[in-house]
Amino acid sequence: MTAADIPHDERDxxxxxxxxxxxxxxxxxxxxxxxxxxxxxxxxxxEVARRAGFLTRGSDDSTILETTMAVDEASFAPVSAMMQSWAAAFQLDYDGWECAVVTN
Known part of the structure; x- marks a missing residue:
C-alpha cells in the first residue's frame, strides 16, 4: 500500500x-x-487558489499552494476537502500537505 492508497482524512x-x-x-x-x-x-x-487567498508556484506539471493557517482538525477539514475537490475539478493529483511544527 502506498500513501496514495490512504484516504486524505487518514493522512491528515x-x-x-x-x-x-x-x-x-x-x-x-x-x-x-x-x-x-x-x-x-x-x-x-x-487562478482559483489565488482568488481564495493562496500564494501559488510551480511548473508545467506541479503546483504548490501556500498559506498561513491553523491545522487542527476543525480548522483543516474544510480546507482538505476543498483541496480534494480542486484536484478533481482540474484533473490533478492532490498529493497532500506539510507544515512547520509550532509548539505553544
Missing part, C-alpha cells in the same frame, strides 16, 4: 498525530503547503 490525521508527538496542537497558524501534480489544468487551479 497521521500528520496531526506527528505534530502532536512534538507538542503541537495545530491551533497556532503556520506556513502550510499543498501539493498538486499531473497533466491537468494547473493554470485554472492557480
Amino acid at each position: 490525521a497521521m500528520i496531526r498525530a506527528a505534530l502532536a508527538e512534538h507538542g503541537d496542537s495545530g491551533v497556532t497558524p503556520r506556513h502550510t503547503l499543498f501539493y498538486f501534480y499531473g497533466e491537468g489544468d494547473h493554470d485554472d487551479l492557480n
Whole structure:
C-alpha cells in the first residue's frame, strides 16, 4: 500500500498525530503547503487558489499552494476537502500537505 492508497482524512490525521508527538496542537497558524501534480489544468487551479487567498508556484506539471493557517482538525477539514475537490475539478493529483511544527 502506498500513501496514495490512504484516504486524505487518514493522512491528515497521521500528520496531526506527528505534530502532536512534538507538542503541537495545530491551533497556532503556520506556513502550510499543498501539493498538486499531473497533466491537468494547473493554470485554472492557480487562478482559483489565488482568488481564495493562496500564494501559488510551480511548473508545467506541479503546483504548490501556500498559506498561513491553523491545522487542527476543525480548522483543516474544510480546507482538505476543498483541496480534494480542486484536484478533481482540474484533473490533478492532490498529493497532500506539510507544515512547520509550532509548539505553544
